[in-house]
Amino acid sequence: MILGLGAFSALSFPNVLFAQNTLNIWGAPALISLSLAVAIKQGRARDIIPLNYKEWKTPDQLRVGFAGGDFILAASPSNVGVNLYNQGIDIKMLNILTNGLNYIFTKDKNIVSLKDLEGKKLIAPFKNDLPDIVFQALCNAHNINLNKITIQYVQTPPEATMLFVNKNEFDAVITQEPMASAMQLLAKKNGVAVYRNIDVQKLWEQTFKECPKIPQAGLIVRESFYVENKDFFEVFHKDLDNAITWILNNQDTAAKFGAKYLPTPEFGIKAAIPYANFTAKKCSDIAQNLDAFFSIIYQLNPKLLGGKMPPKSLYL
Incomplete structure (x- = not known):
C-alpha cells in the first residue's frame, strides 16, 4: 500500500512542506540535479506525492537542513550522508546518481x-x-x-x-x-x-582497482519517511532511471529544461551531459563499491566520515 500523503500527518518537520502537502526535494548545484529535476517534473511519483524542486547552495546548507529537521530528501555528496549518519541523524543513503563529475x-x-x-x-x-x-x-x-x-x-x-x-x-x-x-x-x-x-x-x-567508480553523489532521505513511503520510492527510482535515458536521448531539450533549474546556462549544460557519468543505482546494490570508496577516505582521514566507517544498514 502506498501511504503517500497520509504519511505526512505523522511528520513534524515544519519547513519541508508547502501548501497542500508538497514534498521539497533538494537538488545540488551540480549536474545530478538535471536527472533529479526531470524525474520530478516528468515522472509518475509526483502523482503519489506532489513534489517540488529546490536547490541548496553549499554543503553546509545541506548539513544544517538535515540536522535542523528542515530536509527530508536531498541530493548529497556521498560522504556527507555518512557524516550525518555518524552524527546520529535519522538518514539513509538511497542511491547514487553519478559516478563522478x-x-x-x-x-x-x-x-x-x-x-x-x-x-x-x-x-x-x-x-x-x-x-x-x-x-x-x-x-x-x-x-x-x-x-x-x-x-x-x-x-x-x-x-x-x-x-x-x-x-x-x-x-x-x-x-x-x-x-x-x-x-x-x-x-x-x-x-x-x-x-x-x-x-x-x-x-x-x-x-584504485578495488574501487573503480567514484560514487560521488546521490539522494539521502530521512529513514522514518522512507519506511512510511517505500512504494513511492520504488516508483521514484524508476523515474530517475527513465530520466537519465531521456536526457541522453534528448540532449538539446534536456539542456533547455535544465537551464530552468541549474545555475548554468543552456549551452553549458548541453556541453556537460557527455561528461556527467549519470547512473541511478540503489546503494544496497553497489554496497561493495561504496565500502571500498569510504575505506579509502577513512584511511586518508577518519574525520572526513565523522570518525567511523558506515554500516551496510545505511544503504537502502
Missing part, C-alpha cells in the same frame, strides 16, 4: 598529471568536501606532495571557475560538471585557452 582544467597544455601540479597554483571549491577529498586521496596514492601545490579554496564552484578564467595567477582548477563545460566555453569566448587535461574519474579507476 570532477575534472582538472589547466592553462598550460603540458600539465597533464598530478605530478605536474607541483609548484603550481590550484583553485578549488569546498575544502574537505568530496571533490577535494578525491583529489587528496589521488595525490596520496601517487605520492604527490600537497605542500608543493599552492591551493586556494573558495566557497562555490562558480567562484572557482570565474577566478581561474579571469586571474592569470591560477594554473589549474578543480571543477565539476556542468560548471566545467560552461567555464570552458566561456573561456574560449573570452580568448582564454583552458584544457580539460585530467579526467579525475579515469585517473581514479586506474589508481
Whole structure:
C-alpha cells in the first residue's frame, strides 16, 4: 500500500512542506540535479506525492537542513550522508546518481598529471568536501606532495571557475560538471585557452582497482519517511532511471529544461551531459563499491566520515 500523503500527518518537520502537502526535494548545484529535476517534473511519483524542486547552495546548507529537521530528501555528496549518519541523524543513503563529475582544467597544455601540479597554483571549491577529498586521496596514492601545490579554496564552484578564467595567477582548477563545460566555453569566448587535461574519474579507476567508480553523489532521505513511503520510492527510482535515458536521448531539450533549474546556462549544460557519468543505482546494490570508496577516505582521514566507517544498514 502506498501511504503517500497520509504519511505526512505523522511528520513534524515544519519547513519541508508547502501548501497542500508538497514534498521539497533538494537538488545540488551540480549536474545530478538535471536527472533529479526531470524525474520530478516528468515522472509518475509526483502523482503519489506532489513534489517540488529546490536547490541548496553549499554543503553546509545541506548539513544544517538535515540536522535542523528542515530536509527530508536531498541530493548529497556521498560522504556527507555518512557524516550525518555518524552524527546520529535519522538518514539513509538511497542511491547514487553519478559516478563522478570532477575534472582538472589547466592553462598550460603540458600539465597533464598530478605530478605536474607541483609548484603550481590550484583553485578549488569546498575544502574537505568530496571533490577535494578525491583529489587528496589521488595525490596520496601517487605520492604527490600537497605542500608543493599552492591551493586556494573558495566557497562555490562558480567562484572557482570565474577566478581561474579571469586571474592569470591560477594554473589549474578543480571543477565539476556542468560548471566545467560552461567555464570552458566561456573561456574560449573570452580568448582564454583552458584544457580539460585530467579526467579525475579515469585517473581514479586506474589508481584504485578495488574501487573503480567514484560514487560521488546521490539522494539521502530521512529513514522514518522512507519506511512510511517505500512504494513511492520504488516508483521514484524508476523515474530517475527513465530520466537519465531521456536526457541522453534528448540532449538539446534536456539542456533547455535544465537551464530552468541549474545555475548554468543552456549551452553549458548541453556541453556537460557527455561528461556527467549519470547512473541511478540503489546503494544496497553497489554496497561493495561504496565500502571500498569510504575505506579509502577513512584511511586518508577518519574525520572526513565523522570518525567511523558506515554500516551496510545505511544503504537502502
